[in-house]
Amino acid sequence: MSVFMSSSAARGPIIDFAASESCLEINGLSLAYGDKPALRDLTLRVPRQRVTAFIGPSGCGKSTLLRAFNRLHDLNEEVVRCGEIRLEGQDIHAPEVEVAELRRRVGMVFQAPNPFPMSIYDNVAFGLRLQGELRRRQMDDSVEWALRSAALWEEVKDRLRTSAWALSGGQQQRLVIARTLAVQPEVLLLDEPASALDPISTLKIEELIGNLKSRLSLVLVTHNMQQAARVSDFTAFLEQGELVEYGPTQTLFTHPRLARTENYITGRMT
Amino acid sequence: MRRTWRRHGEGPWPWLAAGSVALSLLMLLALLLLLATRGLGHFWPAEVAVVTPHAGSPFAGIAVREEAIPGDTRRERLYFTANRDLEGGRWRWVELGEIARIDYPAELVMMERSRWGDLVGRLVALEGEGESHVGEAAWPALQARLRALERLRDERDRLRDEVVMPLVRRLETVDSDEVRAALAAANGRIRELQATMGGATLIVESADGRRVEQPLEKVLRAWRPNAMTLLDRVVAWGEGVWRFLSEGPRAANSAGGVWPAIFGTMLMVLLMSLVVTPFGVLAAIYLNEVAHQGALTRIVRIGVRNLAGVPSIVFGVFGLGLFVHGIGGSLDEWFFSERLPSPTFGTGGLLWASLTLALLTLPVVIVATEEGLARVPDHQREGALALGATRMEMLTRVVLPMTLPAMLTGMILAVARAAGEVAPLMLVGVAKLASRVPVDGDFPFLHLERKFMHLGYHIYDTALHGDDVQAAMPLAFATALLLVLVILLLNLTAIFLRHHLRLRHEVPSRV
Ligand SMILES: Nc1ncnc2c1ncn2[C@@H]1O[C@H](COP(=O)(O)OP(=O)(O)OP(=O)(O)O)[C@@H](O)[C@H]1O
Ligand SMILES: [Mg+2]
Numbered sequence: 001m002s003v004f005m006s007s008s009a010a011r012g013p014i015i016d017f018a019a020s021e022s023c024l025e026i027n028g029l030s031l032a033y034g035d036k037p038a039l040r041d042l043t044l045r046v047p048r049q050r051v052t053a054f055i056g057p058s059g060c061g062k063s064t065l066l067r068a069f070n071r072l073h074d075l076n077e078e079v080v081r082c083g084e085i086r087l088e089g090q091d092i093h094a095p096e097v098e099v100a101e102l103r104r105r106v107g108m109v110f111q112a113p114n115p116f117p118m119s120i121y122d123n124v125a126f127g128l129r130l131q132g133e134l135r136r137r138q139m140d141d142s143v144e145w146a147l148r149s150a151a152l153w154e155e156v157k158d159r160l161r162t163s164a165w166a167l168s169g170g171q172q173q174r175l176v177i178a179r180t181l182a183v184q185p186e187v188l189l190l191d192e193p194a195s196a197l198d199p200i201s202t203l204k205i206e207e208l209i210g211n212l213k214s215r216l217s218l219v220l221v222t223h224n225m226q227q228a229a230r231v232s233d234f235t236a237f238l239e240q241g242e243l244v245e246y247g248p249t250q251t252l253f254t255h256p257r258l259a260r261t262e263n264y265i266t267g268r269m270t
Numbered sequence: 271m272r273r274t275w276r277r278h279g280e281g282p283w284p285w286l287a288a289g290s291v292a293l294s295l296l297m298l299l300a301l302l303l304l305l306a307t308r309g310l311g312h313f314w315p316a317e318v319a320v321v322t323p324h325a326g327s328p329f330a331g332i333a334v335r336e337e338a339i340p341g342d343t344r345r346e347r348l349y350f351t352a353n354r355d356l357e358g359g360r361w362r363w364v365e366l367g368e369i370a371r372i373d374y375p376a377e378l379v380m381m382e383r384s385r386w387g388d389l390v391g392r393l394v395a396l397e398g399e400g401e402s403h404v405g406e407a408a409w410p411a412l413q414a415r416l417r418a419l420e421r422l423r424d425e426r427d428r429l430r431d432e433v434v435m436p437l438v439r440r441l442e443t444v445d446s447d448e449v450r451a452a453l454a455a456a457n458g459r460i461r462e463l464q465a466t467m468g469g470a471t472l473i474v475e476s477a478d479g480r481r482v483e484q485p486l487e488k489v490l491r492a493w494r495p496n497a498m499t500l501l502d503r504v505v506a507w508g509e510g511v512w513r514f515l516s517e518g519p520r521a522a523n524s525a526g527g528v529w530p531a532i533f534g535t536m537l538m539v540l541l542m543s544l545v546v547t548p549f550g551v552l553a554a555i556y557l558n559e560v561a562h563q564g565a566l567t568r569i570v571r572i573g574v575r576n577l578a579g580v581p582s583i584v585f586g587v588f589g590l591g592l593f594v595h596g597i598g599g600s601l602d603e604w605f606f607s608e609r610l611p612s613p614t615f616g617t618g619g620l621l622w623a624s625l626t627l628a629l630l631t632l633p634v635v636i637v638a639t640e641e642g643l644a645r646v647p648d649h650q651r652e653g654a655l656a657l658g659a660t661r662m663e664m665l666t667r668v669v670l671p672m673t674l675p676a677m678l679t680g681m682i683l684a685v686a687r688a689a690g691e692v693a694p695l696m697l698v699g700v701a702k703l704a705s706r707v708p709v710d711g712d713f714p715f716l717h718l719e720r721k722f723m724h725l726g727y728h729i730y731d732t733a734l735h736g737d738d739v740q741a742a743m744p745l746a747f748a749t750a751l752l753l754v755l756v757i758l759l760l761n762l763t764a765i766f767l768r769h770h771l772r773l774r775h776e777v778p779s780r781v
Contacts, residue, residue: 072652077562104658114653116668126667127657176653183658 015234015247016045019089023048023187023217024069029083031064031073038064040241041083046187051209051218053232053249055225057264061241062221066189069219070106071099088186104131107185111192113172115164115179120156123164123175127183142182150178151208170201177208188212190220194227206231225265229253237261305751312744313510315503318380318390318495320373320477321349321364327478330378330390331362339365350741352380352388356476360387360741376497379409379474382490384520387741389484391474398470398486412472412492419467419487426463429456514748519703519728528749534620534700534722535689535756537708541624541718542631542688547681549628550635557636558643559665571640578633586694589626594618594698618699620708621718626698627691631684638683642676643669675771682764686757692726700727702735725753 022045031039038061054062073079124143147153152174194202209231236246245261256262322328331349346365381389396408403411437453470486517527561567598615646669654664701721708720733746
């Protein structure tokens, strides 16, 4: 495919994980919107039960990559893709894979909080009802569990039946995380989850991310370098749809190997 | 931005804009005012003057309006004189200078009759059944007799509608002696009632001294317009309005009420919305959510939008060809061949009218629903999909509930449009006078093949087709007012529902 021209730019060191340690495995993934390439020949592995941050300038393809993980691109007819993505060793584009089930296993939280126009309780129960869970007690327990996991329970337990749209932005975002956690995903994709929030809410979300990694693998997209440094274990730097550098967060931020990476994290954009 | 513009008052644009809004509102108010005064004034029991001209005999009448005589300084006044059987007409112009005196005698009686319209004059006597009330005693006797007559009429109508008509229809299917006997008995009872009603006669003297013998059974109501207090008048006005709303038309739609037309309009609109809403919503969902968003979909969308601009009579012709002649004709051949050549579905009727209007209003529902669907933010859809919802689940659980206000808006707009539509109905099923309403106690209770009456068509018929259009005009105005009110009510319901649903879903008003 002519749109996937591989660039000859120098590559920084790319960390690799054993297949047994990784939840997601991306092999030679390229993706284009029509004839506009967005990802070029990406190969990387995302470790299990860790926080992996994707950083890079605006428009470099971070969101595009995230949306490839749960096949949200399926809806867009002009998207062209080649290369494979494996979740726990299985190709997510294999014909026997059910998209709905894949999306349950790979949860996603978007930049703008998007609670549904229903009560707090119904928002959290939404995914469970899709799974066919109808028993009242079970549901109540799961909703409480999910809200506790998202550190929201104490704030909303007395108004579960009120509209989710009455919550503050930070609470809404945690509600969306609770909603996603309720269906027990294995991977949680967070696309700039705190960029629309105030500092306190941001802190709460970051704390939450730290607590969650004991349970599942997290992928975080952020423009906030401090945030990436604070919460992630590994960081990947993307530029113009290419993976430039990928390593342990500590190393990448203190001793980046490539000038491109250093320029970006120190704010000297080229 | 706009505020600074307004504050500095730059240029004439703010004034022009405000002026045109004010003008539109004013015209709307003027329209309502005209309809209200001309329509509702008709039910007011106005005073009746006895006018004595310098030359000629006096006459009684209600002053209607005054006009300047063209090319002259004099003015003339129009009187409604009633007494069509005596005068030949019911209207009379008099030049003001010709009037010698005007009196308002309290004992003047006005009567509404089932034939010949109103009668006005002095009551001389009430005779019949061996007794005779003369002079002042005639008025209380007349009132008592009219009340008795009213009861007899109700009894007769009830017998006819609830006993005789069902028996007649039973006879169409089973021909048993038992039914015949029951029918004969009921008819006998009706004849008895009829006989009791007849017999009495009123002697009335008109203002110029002529005497009329008026059979009492033809008199519906009588009042003494010059002896009424304000309260009496208000009560009489309220009763008049109520009769207008609750009774059927009389005298070829030039008198009486409009209840069958209200009922027909509502029923037709109800059936139409039952058809158009699901079809329109499904079509919108298909266009917006399912179909590939390519050139073809765009063309279809443009087509649908333009369909809204097709003149309604064209839909009428289409409905006549497709529904009435095409489908209706075939239905008659297959299922109602025993009744041919008199058509059952092969002629205009409630069903075909509803379907035609459903077709007419389909674009309204589609466009409104599509707009609602387009307003659902993409991140809501993605949120549902990301939780493992299929596209169907996303639609039914997130998108459609958020689109509900838009769908309702579309439906109500369709209803409002359909309620006022007349032209296509003339082709597919409206009737000047429907002898039987489309809903009755007869199986299957709802008769889709029957013709029905409609407020819009009733206006047209009342205003143009009576033998005394001037007398019927107030009724046309009142009917028009009613139609406007019905449509206003529907629109207000829409606004209320939308607001209510929006609160429930707390969709911010920017959406
Ligand atoms: N639906 C789409 N159709 C066409 N092009 C798109 C679409 N979505 C994204 N793109 C393009 O693909 C490229 C990558 O976009 P993407 O949203 O992945 O960037 P990003 O790294 O998430 O940026 P940001 O940090 O601003 O969110 C951009 O050039 C963008 O213009
Ligand atoms: Mg993005």
